[in-house]
Amino acid sequence: MMKLTYISAVLFVAIILGSCVDSSPKWKYEKSISIDGIAPIGFDVDGDNFWVSDGDNNRLLKLDMDGKILVEETEFERPMHLVVDGGNVYVPSYGSDAIIKYNDGKREEMSLQDSLDAPAGVDVNGSEMTIADFYNHRILYTDGTDWMKVGKEGNGDLEFHYPTDVQMSGDKIYIADAYNNRIQIIDKQGNHVKNIGKDQKMNAATGIYVDRPYLYITDFEHDRVLLFNEEGELLSEIKEGLEKPTDVLVHNERLYIINYKSQSIAVYTL
Amino acid sequence: MKIIKISILASLLFLFMGTTEATAQKADRDNYTVMVDGLGCPFCAYGLEKKFKELKGVKGVKIDMETGQFDFTFPADRPLSIEQVESQVDAAGYTAVKTSIKRADGTVLKSEEKLKTLDENALVTEEIYVFGNCGMCKARIHKAGNELESVASVNWDIDTKMLTVMYDSSKTTISEIEEKMAEVGHDTKNEKSASDVYEALPGCCQYERSN
Numbered sequence: 001m002m003k004l005t006y007i008s009a010v011l012f013v014a015i016i017l018g019s020c021v022d023s024s025p026k027w028k029y030e031k032s033i034s035i036d037g038i039a040p041i042g043f044d045v046d047g048d049n050f051w052v053s054d055g056d057n058n059r060l061l062k063l064d065m066d067g068k069i070l071v072e073e074t075e076f077e078r079p080m081h082l083v084v085d086g087g088n089v090y091v092p093s094y095g096s097d098a099i100i101k102y103n104d105g106k107r108e109e110m111s112l113q114d115s116l117d118a119p120a121g122v123d124v125n126g127s128e129m130t131i132a133d134f135y136n137h138r139i140l141y142t143d144g145t146d147w148m149k150v151g152k153e154g155n156g157d158l159e160f161h162y163p164t165d166v167q168m169s170g171d172k173i174y175i176a177d178a179y180n181n182r183i184q185i186i187d188k189q190g191n192h193v194k195n196i197g198k199d200q201k202m203n204a205a206t207g208i209y210v211d212r213p214y215l216y217i218t219d220f221e222h223d224r225v226l227l228f229n230e231e232g233e234l235l236s237e238i239k240e241g242l243e244k245p246t247d248v249l250v251h252n253e254r255l256y257i258i259n260y261k262s263q264s265i266a267v268y269t270l
Numbered sequence: 271m272k273i274i275k276i277s278i279l280a281s282l283l284f285l286f287m288g289t290t291e292a293t294a295q296k297a298d299r300d301n302y303t304v305m306v307d308g309l310g311c312p313f314c315a316y317g318l319e320k321k322f323k324e325l326k327g328v329k330g331v332k333i334d335m336e337t338g339q340f341d342f343t344f345p346a347d348r349p350l351s352i353e354q355v356e357s358q359v360d361a362a363g364y365t366a367v368k369t370s371i372k373r374a375d376g377t378v379l380k381s382e383e384k385l386k387t388l389d390e391n392a393l394v395t396e397e398i399y400v401f402g403n404c405g406m407c408k409a410r411i412h413k414a415g416n417e418l419e420s421v422a423s424v425n426w427d428i429d430t431k432m433l434t435v436m437y438d439s440s441k442t443t444i445s446e447i448e449e450k451m452a453e454v455g456h457d458t459k460n461e462k463s464a465s466d467v468y469e470a471l472p473g474c475c476q477y478e479r480s481n
Contacts, residue, residue, distance in 0.1 A: 041312060055312050078316045094316055095323070118320055120313060134313065135320075155476060162363075164313055178313065201478075203404055204311050220311050221404070246312070260312060 024214065024227065027255045027268035029240040033067040035265060040258040042081030042121070042165070042207065043265075044089075045251045050265075051089050052258070053079035060091055060102060067265060073102065081121035081132070081165040081207060081247060092119035092131065099131065113147045114140065121165035121176065130173050132163040139163060139175055141188060150190045155180050157192040165247070169210045176208040176217060183208060183217055183228070196232040207247035218245040218257070225257055241266035299329070299343040301372040302355060306338045307409030308364040321362035325350070338367070346374035352381050365409040388422055392440035398448060400426060400433045401457040401477045410475070414454040418447065 039056035049070060050063045055078055062071035077095030084090075089102040090110070099110040099122055110129075117135035127144025137160040138151035151160045163184075165176035172193060177184040181202040185193040196215065197205065203221035210216075214235070215228045225238040225248050244261035255268040309315050315333040322328045322342060332341040340359075344350055349371075356366040369381040400411055408426050411433060415424030420441035426433045435447055445460065452461035455471045457479060468476065 039312065055316065078320070080313075094313075095320055118317060135317065162313065201403075204313075206311065206313065244311075 024229065024235040025255075025270055026236070027227075027238055027270065029238075030254075030267045030269045032241050032259075032262070033065075033265040033267065035063065035067045035258075035263050038263055039260055040246060040263070040265075041079065041260065042247045043249065043256075043258050044082055044084040045249060046084045046089070050256075051082060051084055053082050053091060055079060055094075055260075058095075060089065073105070076100070080119065083123050085124040086126070088124075090122050090124045090129075092122045094118045094120055094134065099129075112140070113142075114149065116140075120163065123167045125168055128168060130166045130168055132166045132175065134162050134164060137161060137163065139166060139173060139186065141168075141173060141190075143188070148188070148190050150186060157184075157195065158186065158190075160184065164206045165208045167208055167210045169212050174208055174210045174215060176205050178205050181205050183215055194230075194232060196228050197226060197234075200226055200234060202226070207245070209248045209250065211250050216248045216250075216255075218248055220244055220246065220260075238268065241268075297374050298346050300346050300349055300374055302342050302344060302350070303370045303372075304340045304355060304359060304366050305368040306340050306359055306364050307367050307412070308404075308406040309333065309335050309338050309340075310405045311335075314364065318359065318362045318364060322358060325358065349373065352379060356381070363406075365406070365413060367409065367413070386419055386422070388420065388438040389440045392438050393422060393436055394439045395434065395436045396444055397432045397434050398444060398451075399431055399459050400451050401431060401479065402426065402428075403475055403477045404428070407456065407475045407477070410454050411451060411456055414450050414456075415447065418442065418450055421447065 038054045038061060041053045041055040043050050043052045048065060052061045052063055054061055058076050060073040060076050060079055061069055064070055076091060077093045080092040080094045082089055082091045087103060091100045091102055093100050097116045099119060101108045101110055116133050119131050120134040121132035123130050129142050131140040133140055137153040138149055141148045150158055153161060155161060160177050161179040163175050164178040167174045171188055173186050175184045182198045182205060183196040187193055197217060202219040205217050206220045207218040213230045217226050219226060223239060223242045225245055226234060227236045228234055242257060243259045245257050246260045248257045253270055257266045259266060315335050318340060319331045319333060327345045328342050330343040352369045355369050359366040371379040402411060408428055411426045412424050415421050415435060420438040422436040424433060424435050448458040448461040451458050452463040455463045455467045457463050
């Protein structure tokens, strides 16, 4: 009896310790939603629907969760990693060097302090906005009043090689530093915080999603998404259902990843 | 009835004018085809398109990411040379492997294809390990190999990093080929690239060096 109690106590402690060591999400592949005819680059959630940029076909699309097109807006110029905020869809227009604010059929070009060269990603939170300025190899950030510009071409800290996506969270900006094959984190004052993922030999880290303390990054050429913690430790590698993934997000305890090549949205559950 | 006849005539005239205009428009433009290496993702393809659209007048852009074939048309009264086209590809961050231009008057221009005189009996095929990462590395390695007069063909495998090279052993050695790879920034098992050359490679090409 004494022995049994002892074993139970050891098992209990082991389970507790085990759960403390790794409580990171364990995503299981559920299904793929076909979005045939759409070459997705970026997406975001709006209620129970998605807004998706269709880069090849210069379209902004609203899809339901089954991939059915609800709204189709044409004549965008290579729309990229968009974001939904406050009922507006903010679309980086890579081909026309602009950020377009879209709302219910109306388009407005955002006023920026500087000229862009192929904006590939944008994130907006109220009056704050950050932009991945692809060909200028830099990141722009505004708190709504002042602008900060960080970066030049290179592979050191605060240097970028074709950044393709950005996301703000807390006081930090997380960047998909695509052809440096890493995540680069800076703060909103323009200081370098950390580089993550360089050791994973990614090939084109194109899309990023931050759900602190977890960071997701798409590894386009290797058909996978990597999940890191903020310390830079690799927690898992997701490969099933992926073919040239370009963007990723978590919504209602589901992980969604868009595939450029297979024209699909892969869905994962916990 | 008269009204119907007039309508038909008007329609035919409109169609005829449309066809003539389309033909004239087509004849006013040169057609360009460039085989581009290093187009790994849609960002690259859109970037190439964007850089070419800076040359006002570019139309009909088609990019096949799988094959690297890039087609476009440009006004015939402002003809671009092969050098201008390849330099614009270079400015976009990629490598033009082969370029052909079909002028509106039917003239066809092609980028120079070197004629190499090789001794068939001395041709040997070998494999060497060449460090690199990506499609841009592949383009650079292939270009460097093909620049050697004594090399018949090269093929670098992005996954295994093995370069299969066919060369004229009466004119060169595998060491010379390895030296050439190192010269453009790619280490081999026996030859190391100079640090400044390696450092100058684009970030995505900076492979992990062995000690």
